[in-house]
């Protein structure tokens with residue numbers, strides 16, 4: 001089976017990639033599947049910088065083509081926060097529950113029409129002998145007043161999709177892929193994948 005390494009330690013992201021790449025016959029692997037511990041420090045100030053940093057660092061280390069994902073939530077009322085700091089919003093420990101609590105308390109009393117937000121995702125593909133390329137996607141919604149649903153990961157329980165009429169965490173992985181920032185970025189990447197794999201001489 002063709003394998004694709006995603007330079008992430010986030011198991012929730014990995015599931016999104018599986019439901020999107022599975023139908024194309026790719027087995028998705030992540031940094032959690034490797035014997036060595038790899039954790040790239042995210043020193044960039046944009047999603048794009050961090051995605052490129054993660055993809056190029058891991059690709060150079062292992063000598064293979066990899067895809068990295070940097071993503072996050074932008075809330076208009078909070079001037080775009082948490083943004084690139086989404087994973088670390090409530091502290092370095094990267095705790096989804098604490099991050100959600102922090103957002104909910106900051107938006108306490110803010111009416112629905114002022115709770116607009118979007119998820120953003122930038123994917124970077126890096127590999128030996130190819131120029132690093134990036135693809136991006138976004139997904140518009142609003143922030144709920146309380147959690148709904150138990151699917152997905154991260155901020156999914158408080159992100160309402162007007163397109164689906166449900167919280168992101170109430171969607172199946174397939175439904176999420178149809179509307180998500182990651183789904184949008186991945187569809188662009190898919191269009192370029194044959195070319196990228198060709199440039200690598202059929203590595204995968």
Ligand SMILES: O=c1nc[nH]c2c1ncn2[C@H]1C[C@H](O)[C@@H](COP(=O)(O)OP(=O)(O)OP(=O)(O)O)O1
Nearest residue numbers: 008009010069070071072073086087153154155156
């Ligand atoms: O579809 C999503 N549904 C809900 N929340 C999401 C989503 N996509 C990103 N997010 C949130 C999770 C985390 O708070 C941050 C990503 O941070 P980000 O640095 O890209 O990922 P991460 O540190 O969890 O894993 P890694 O860097 O190893 O890929 O945005």
Ligand SMILES: [Mg+2]
Nearest residue numbers: 010042070087
């Ligand atoms: Mg990260």
